[in-house]
Amino acid sequence: MADLQSQDYVRRSASTLTPPAARDHEQEVAKLIDVSRCIGCKACQSACMEWNNLRQEIGHFEGSYDNPMDLSPHVWTLMRFTEWEDEQGNLEWLIRKDGCMHCEDPGCLKACPAPGAIVQYANGIVDFVSDNCIGCGYCVKGCPFDIPRISPEDHKSYKCTLCSDRVGVGLEPACVKACPTGAIMFGSKTDMTNWAGERVEDLKSRGFQNAGLYDPPGVSGTHVMYVLHHADKPSIYAGLPDKPQISAFVGFWKGIIKPVALAGIAFTALAGFFHWVIAGPNEVQPEDEAKAQRLLDLADKQDETKGQRPLRPLDERL
């Protein structure tokens, strides 16, 4: 979709110039996944496959409701099921729709070395422009949510697009359209945040004291948010990070060392150049050759006068 939506970039990977952003008068969008209303029917997974023409190879039953077992280049969203016992010993079946969180500050985009392979539109959607992808896997290292998957066939990275093609023409994402319970909602980020507030109130009134909205500030918020009944411990939902943020290693690698390294290389090269300008080449002088020759002659003479057998046959040495 890069051609249609290439004038509303707010971020563009591996780019040092301001991306084309004239058509940026658009609302930031968000998908709100209300975990408390999800029944685990996987309609969202099916709709995602259907709209995006994705078909994961059929695998094997591994004793889990998760199907398939993980995200892949062909699986962009996945219901993850967790059986969790609360403090009172009550069993809760936690079902979380996993997929790209569309971070406001995307770690994948920060890590990507290929210009324009990852972009963020003014509406907040983070998209992979696969034509530009080089398959290095840096996005995997940048992502705090373990989302991107590299295809072993075409060596491109894939993830949920938030149906940027649908959203671009005023439609809601396919998963939202398919959800039968209204557990997945889509709209402006403000509306979704407000709606989540109502849902959280409702959950609290029903005894979920720690209900809350998952819109992690560590990545400046996300454009996919969760309503969690246990927002105090997100990790019980199949390992949803408690405090996601771009790794400090990635921040260092993609931050200060880039300019410092280039400056260091340039400085070393310049130091060499100016040494040449100031001191000039170190050349062998005629007297070096003369002294060297005297030393060689002396060495030969010593061998002979000492009466030592030369280390080499004489005829070979003269």
Add this chain to the structure above:
Amino acid sequence: MTYPRGSLIRNTTATRINHWITGGCFVLLLLSGLSMFHPLLFFLSELFGGGQWTRAVHPWIGIVLLVSYAGLIVQFWRDNLWSWDDIAWMREIQHVLVNEEEGVPEVARFNAGQKFVFWSMALLVPVLFVTGLVIWEVYFSPYTTIEQQRIAVLIHSLAAIAAIIVWIVHVYAAIWVKGSVRAMTQGWVTPGWAYRHHRKWFRRLATTGSRGPVPNNDAVPARKNS
């Protein structure tokens, strides 16, 4: 390979081939690596047929470099062992830098600067290789955690920058000290060159009647002193 009459052999043919395979790999790795390191240098990936090709070919070149550099280590490690003479030489480095080597402690086959380059690369090349394997997505990504890969890619970048800086020092020194490039292309130096820059090495060749590169190396003909 025939060498001019009266010349000394600084590097054997095998050493020179080994060196230039290493050097060629290093330059290719530098260009492809920098293209993936900084956006301003991404255009360098075009030299390799685009980003995908650059990403794919970089690690293979790295393997060739590792093997090749191992060959250099085998050939050079003994003459690069550190000694107290190196400290004395480094104390006089300010004279060396202005091309006044007379009076500076005599140097054997390699001076302290050359040893620094040798051992820096002997450290950095394996570090780059191991961290490179960890981030070689196509074949090795399943064997490490993402956090380990983050650390590996950071170390890989830092080690690469260090190696590039050491490499610039190496290349410049070869240009600066006239006769060094020929010593690695055609393999020979004049006795005066050896006397000026590596007098201790030169004295050993003279007293042992060897033509180099190491005393009594049977692989090369004896010195013709005429």
